[in-house]
Amino acid sequence: AQSVTQLDSQVPVFEEAPVELRCNYSSSVSVYLFWYVQYPNQGLQLLLKYLSGSTLVKGINGFEAEFNKSQTSFHLRKPSVHISDTAEYFCAVGGRDDKIIFGKGTRLHILP
Amino acid sequence: DGGITQSPKYLFRKEGQNVTLSCEQNLNHDAMYWYRQDPGQGLRLIYYSQIVNDFQKGDIAEGYSVSREKKESFPLTVTSAQKNPTAFYLCASTLFAGTEAFFGQGTRLTVV
Numbered sequence: 734a735q736s737v738t739q740l741d742s743q744v745p746v747f748e749e750a751p752v753e754l755r756c757n758y759s760s761s762v763s764v765y766l767f768w769y770v771q772y773p774n775q776g777l778q779l780l781l782k783y784l785s786g787s788t789l790v791k792g793i794n795g796f797e798a799e800f801n802k803s804q805t806s807f808h809l810r811k812p813s814v815h816i817s818d819t820a821e822y823f824c825a826v827g828g829r830d831d832k833i834i835f836g837k838g839t840r841l842h843i844l845p
Numbered sequence: 846d847g848g849i850t851q852s853p854k855y856l857f858r859k860e861g862q863n864v865t866l867s868c869e870q871n872l873n874h875d876a877m878y879w880y881r882q883d884p885g886q887g888l889r890l891i892y893y894s895q896i897v898n899d900f901q902k903g904d905i906a907e908g909y910s911v912s913r914e915k916k917e918s919f920p921l922t923v924t925s926a927q928k929n930p931t932a933f934y935l936c937a938s939t940l941f942a943g944t945e946a947f948f949g950q951g952t953r954l955t956v957v
Contacts, residue, residue: 742885765943776849776935776948777888784944823887827943832903833878837887 735760735826739836746814747844754809754839756824766807767825767833768798777823783807794818819843847872851936851949857957858923858930866921866952868936875941877919881905882933882951891934894919895941923954931956 740755758764765784769777781792788800798809807824821840827833849870858864870877876895880888890903894913908927913919919938923930933953937946 739887765945767945769946769948774933774951774953776851776950777937777946778948779945782945825946827939827946831943832890832893832901833937833939833943833946834890835880835888837885 735764735828735831735834737824737826737834737836739824739839741839742837743840743842745842745844748816749813751812752810752814752818752841754822754824754841756807756809756836758805758807758824758826760805760826760828762828762831765827766798766800767827768792768796768807768809769823769825769835770794771821771823771838780809780822814841814843816843816845849936849938849947849949851934851952853952854950856952856954858954859957861925863922863924864954866923866934866936866954868919868921868949870917870919870938870947872938872940872947873916874938874947875916876939876943877913878937878939878946879903879909879911879919879921880935880937882935888935891921930954 738757746752768780783800791797821838824836852867878893879891892911894900910922936949
């Protein structure tokens with residue numbers, strides 16, 4: 734069975750500082766990995782996805798993530814955050830012909 | 846524009862009543878999903894459907910029911926058997942199961 738663990742429920746970071754949001758997964762088969770962002774009272778928007786190929790994936794809003802198969806991780810990074818990045822971020826795992834499972838989310842707080 | 850439409854945005858239910866949440870997509874996606882979101886719990890899968898006239902239970906299906914009579918529609922009924930239905934409900938679809946999910950804007954259900 735697939736599962737996703739987001740290691741931090743909240744991450745405070747100063748504006749213009751770098752940030753990393755951590756995600757580990759478990760799966761017995763090849764996986765697809767995703768990061769989504771959610772603003773208050775809205776649905777989720779895809780930031781980036783890993784399906785195959787290059788392990789470094791670039792997404793929208795300057796975010797990127799690296800797939801590490803040996804460590805079963807898919808951490809999200811941004812070199813310089815802005816106040817507009819304040820949101821909740823979800824890591825998710827899927828697989829061909831399978832359901833998508835989400836982590837519990839990480840709230841990113843940008844400090845002025 | 847293609848997308849997923851959830852209605853209503855806000856819904857109030859009296860104790861003991863069944864209510865149905867609507868989810869329609871015009872993306873021609875095969876798979877559709879219902880998730881429940883509670884603070885600090887992430888997104889928990891209620892039901893998903895990979896094809897018309899077929900659906901599978903997710904992790905928290907008790908007290909909920911679904912149907913998939915048309916490819917574009919996947920309504921969720923919250924029955925009186927669901928003891929704690931107050932939550933934010935999100936519908937999603939994928940081109941085929943396990944790939945990138947597109948989300949609706951959600952329905953916030955409150956029991957009064």
